[in-house]
Structure formats: structure tokens, C-alpha cells
Amino acid sequence: MRPPVLDPLFAPVSTLPGIGPKIAKLVSALVGSQPDRDATVADLLFHLPHSLIDRRHRPGIAYSENGDIVTLDVIVGRHMAPPGSSRAPYRISAHDDTGEITFVFFHPRRDWLEKTFPEGARRIVSGKVEWFHDRPQMVHPDYALAPEEAAEMPAVEPVYPLTAGLTSKTLQKAVRAAVGRIPRLPEWLNDAYLHQTGWPDFAEALKTVHAPAERQDLDPDSPYLQRLAYDELLASQLALAMVRAHMRTLGGIARRPTGDLQRAVISALPFQLTDSQVGAIEEINEDLARPVRMLRLLQGDVGAGKTVVALAALAQVIETGAQGALMAPTEILARQHYASLAPLCDKAGIRLALMTGKDTQKERRARQAQIDAGEIDLVVGTHALFQGTVTFRNLGLVVVDEQHRFGVHQRLALSEKGQGVDVLVMTATPIPRTLVLTCFGDMDVSRLTGKPAGRKPIATVSVSLDRLEEIISRVGAAIAEGQKVYWVCPLVEESEKIDLAAVEDRHRVLEQVFRQKVSLVHGRMTAAEKDAAMGDFKSGTTRILVATTVIEVGVDVPDATIIVIEHAERFGLAQLHQLRGRVGRSDKTSSCVLLYKGPLGETAGARLNIMRETNDGFLIAEEDLKLRGGGEILGTRQSGTPGFRIARAEDHADLMEVARDDARLILETDPDLTSPRGTALRCLLYLFGRDAAIRLLRAG
Structure with missing residues (x-):
């Protein structure tokens, strides 16, 4: 059950003033976390401004730089309306002690302009100045107020990412209303850590970021953004740790074969294994021998020989009488894996089969019958096939190739295809350590460095x-x-x-x-x-x-x-x-x-x-992270770190490590989250959409 204190934050955005059904659709497309339902107030609050406009900058007309946003105290001059059918803009002249400026409007309502800019009256006007033929002008000012109304204009205004059809004024109004609904939440951070960092509480941090007083308030290393980023990272790391703990309670099977089949595979190779391949195989063998389920990420640069390590692992499991599956992201890759594994499996006596979308119904039924009868040891196919209706007689190990978006939910679903299924995920994209923690924090990691013998840089x-x-x-x-x-x-x-x-x-x-x-x-x-x-x-x-x-x-x-x-x-x-x-x-x-x-x-x-x-892929990945941010590396186009709205791997990497250690400690001392801090952490998990993990708790 979601804690009732969070109810105001989970109300749909359509409950905010100024947001009718049409605007709610636009806002949901921009900030929503679930594609099929309306965005919530929390979704809107996690849509942070990327910069701010400082309307306190009042240089005077003559000293306004081209492209600057300035606030001017002016006397309105003449109105110059275009003739009847002309498409020319409507112009209004104005001046202060330093010089003259023209305000320019396209397709305006004349009566509105005459009321807003009465000739001879004093006005406080704010907007972007552009110099054109050595004369300053301001096209469609953002604000034009009488001196007694000037207090209505915000001194500092946050700027948000927008979408077509949604104006910044509508969004700002909705955000201000959303900020007013932030409830008093229990503190989920450790007192000592909070004191050490000097961070504000969650509500104050969120309020300040939406109403910044200075540009520094929006810096990634400001205490407000650090606090929010840490909360998001902690929610993620805690959820990953809970999934891992759950996977472990399901119990694994200790697989301790003689190793003959693995040796047969290795001796069938036309080359010597590299030291890091030998090391990775040893780590995997140790995992398989424990009565705990393996969850391991095998990272290797292009051409580092991951497939060979995977086959050695599969051989170890197949020797115990279980079956293996290798899942590839595309049909081309599935076929390629099949072609490269076939001669090795042949020599070692492993019965191999390929399943793709191109198989006819008849072929698929025949193949499925063989798998169910235990006549096939290893199946190679695409992720889509595997997540479908394929069943196994006794699935022991699944190898998932090159799938960044193969998330926690899919890892849980895999485990249901058999009893105590071990999982090995392979990736050729060298992922920096911070991103490994973000996306694969629940996994042990083996890295293949070096290339197979005989390969030249x-x-x-x-x-x-x-x-x-x-x-x-x-x-x-x-x-x-x-x-x-x-x-x-x-x-x-x-x-x-x-x-x-x-x-x-x-x-x-x-x-x-x-x-x-x-x-x-x-x-x-x-x-x-x-x-x-x-x-x-x-x-x-x-x-x-x-x-x-x-x-x-x-x-x-x-x-x-x-x-x-x-x-x-x-x-x-x-x-x-x-x-x-x-x-x-x-x-x-x-x-x-x-x-x-x-x-x-x-x-x-x-x-x-x-x-x-x-030529070192891991070094390159670390540099790429510095230059570009994490989203691109993992193949998700938006900037920032995949699955995160506030935290950014390149700015908050150090916080990621702390969050991971904190999450581990929490689960060691309070595995069911029943202490006062545990109850507060349940709020945190719901708030950041990590509530799937709560369902794994024995205490519900």
C-alpha cells in the first residue's frame, strides 16, 4: 500500500489550476513516467528547470547588450500601427534617460496594446533586447507593467524544457501550485550523513530548485540538487539491492560438475585463452558452485572473446544435466552466435539448436518438443522468442547478449523459466563503473581486458x-x-x-x-x-x-x-x-x-x-561519460542517466557509490524496512517509482 502521506503527490496533474484535459495531455507527454496514464503532481515536480532568467538586470536602454534579457523603466512614446492590410509589425517607441527603444508586435490586438502601453505613461518592461541596424528593439516583451504592479513580475524566473503547444507561463503556474502541495515527509536519510553534508530536507530542496534565488541554486553541485540526486540514486540502489536479495532467497542450485565438458570446449578452441578469460571462467565456476543464484555481468571490449567465456559457463551447467539458453538482440546476431558455436559444440558433444522468428510453426513445434524432451542442451535465439512461449525441461543458465534495456523486471521474469536459473549478461559496450552501478547495481561484474592472442592494435x-x-x-x-x-x-x-x-x-x-x-x-x-x-x-x-x-x-x-x-x-x-x-x-x-x-x-x-x-574501450567509455553524459552511452538518446530524471552520472558519480553502500547497510540492518527509517524509505521508493521492489518484501 502506498503511504497516505504521498496522496497529494500522486494526484493527476489535471487537478492543478489552469490544466484542463488538453493541457494535461501535453504535460503528461512532457513529464509523465508512464506512457499510458496521466502524469502526476510528483512527475511535474521532478521536471526541473535547466536555467533561469534574472529580471533584476536593469542596465538602461543604451547599455543593454544584444541578446540579453533586461528589465527597463521607460516612458511610452508613439504607437505606429501598420496600414490596413499590411503584414508589417506594430511598433511602439519608448525611451529612458540613456536612449530610445522600439517594442515590436506581430498580429497583435490593437485595443490590448493601447491599454497595456498608454502613450506618455511609465512602464516597467522586461524581455530580450536585439540590436538591429544599430538601434535596439524588443520583440514581444515578456512583461509590461505599471510601476505599482511591478512586484508581480518575478525577479528570478526558472526556465523549463517545454513541448509544442505548452507555454512557459502555463507550466510555471502549474509548478507553483504543485510546490504548494508538497507534504511534510518523514526524513529517510541517516541523521549523521545529513549533518555531514549540510543538505536541506527533501521538501526544501525541491521548493528551492523550482524557485531559485541565484543561478548557483541550479548547479549540479548545489546542496539542493545534490540532495535530490542522492534521494533518486538511493531509491534506485535500494530497489536493485532488494531485487538481488529476493533473487537470492529464491535459492540457487549448487552446480559442481567434474569440469570435463568445459575442458572439452576449451581444448576445441583454435587458440589459447587470455588471462582475463581464464579469470572470468574461474569467477563464474565459483558462482555456479554456490547454492545461490548467479547474477553476473560480463563486460568485454569488442573482440575480447566473451562468447567463449559464455560457452565455457554453459558447458559447466549442461554437464550437470541442465539446459542453457543464449539470447541475442537481433536475428543476425543470433545466427552469428549459432554459426560460431556450432563447430565447438560439435567437438564437445553439446546438442545445439537455433530458434528464430523465421522458423515455421511446424519447425518450432518440433524444436519445442526436442527441448521439452531434454534432447537439446543449448538453445540460441532472440530475446523476443525467449520472452514468449518457449519452455524448457530444466533450464539452468541464461546468457543475455548485448541488451542495455534488459532491466530488472526482465531479469525477474527470466528466473521464472526454470528452478534456480543462473543469469550471465554480456555487453560489448564498455560501460563506465558509475553506469554499471546505476544499471547493473545488483550484479557482480567480470571484465575481460586484453584481446585474444595474435590480434594487433x-x-x-x-x-x-x-x-x-x-x-x-x-x-x-x-x-x-x-x-x-x-x-x-x-x-x-x-x-x-x-x-x-x-x-x-x-x-x-x-x-x-x-x-x-x-x-x-x-x-x-x-x-x-x-x-x-x-x-x-x-x-x-x-x-x-x-x-x-x-x-x-x-x-x-x-x-x-x-x-x-x-x-x-x-x-x-x-x-x-x-x-x-x-x-x-x-x-x-x-x-x-x-x-x-x-x-x-x-x-x-x-x-x-x-x-x-x-584502443582501450574502458578508458574511452570513461572519457565519453565526461564529454557527453550517460544517456548516450547506453543507447538512450536523451541526455542524463537512463531511468533517472535528476541524477546525472557525470555530475553525481561519487553519490552513486555512497548510495550503494547505504542501500546495502539498510538491507543488512532492516531487511523488511520496518524501522522508522525503513518506513520513511518506503515513501522514497514509491516517490521515485521504484515500488515494484516493495512487493518483494516478505512483510508486504
């Missing part, structure tokens, strides 16, 4: 697009020697048509220059067309593949040695690194050419420098 150079012809001739020389080349063009959703044309143009130019067939892959093609183009490139029928970023994850052509990334300045670091990982997959020397259009901005320049200096 990739030489990276950045070259201006002015030297395009030179690069094309070098690519010509490389393919004449028998090398294979990726050529990547960017795709930006807003202008997909233009970018599609750019990809097709580049493809046409390269075919003309080299007088040979060049493969083309982009997002608008059908799966069959993409497969055919990739097949030609893989088999060597074509030597060049022109593509958009669809080739980013998991495409494996070991004899491709060059990748050219056009407009590299448009890509994020993590994406550039993923793309670069398409080459360097054999013992041949590989190179990556970053083609950029100058002049480069500071951030883009820094990105290209980092790419040239290092």
Missing part, C-alpha cells in the same frame, strides 16, 4: 574531408592487394532522406571509381537484402561495404582490415569505438580512418584525439 588516423581523393586512392591500393574495406556514413534521424542520399551517392562514386561491385547496407533495406550484401562482402565477391551504422554491433568479417568513418565528428566516442572494432579481428595489421569536416568544435576535437591515442 588498430592504427587510427584522423583526416580532413578535403583529402577525400587521397583516401579513395589508398583504399584502391588496399583492395588491389586483396584487403577488404568498410566505409561508414552517418545517419541522423532528423534528415534521414538526405543521409540516405549521401550513403547511396558514396556507394555510386566508389563503384564508378573502382569499376567493380560494392556492397551497400542501410536501415531502409529488408533483412534479406542486408543479408545478401553482407554475404557478398564476407565471401569476397565484393571488397568494399558501404554502410550506415547498422554494422555497429556484432558483424564479424575477420579479413576486413580497413574502416573509413565519414563525418566522424558526428559520432559519439562509444559509437566510434564500436565501429572501429569491426576491423582488427585477425593477425593482419588494421587501420581506422576518421574523416572529419573542419573546423572541429572542442568536444568533437577531443573525441578524435582520444580515438587516436587509445
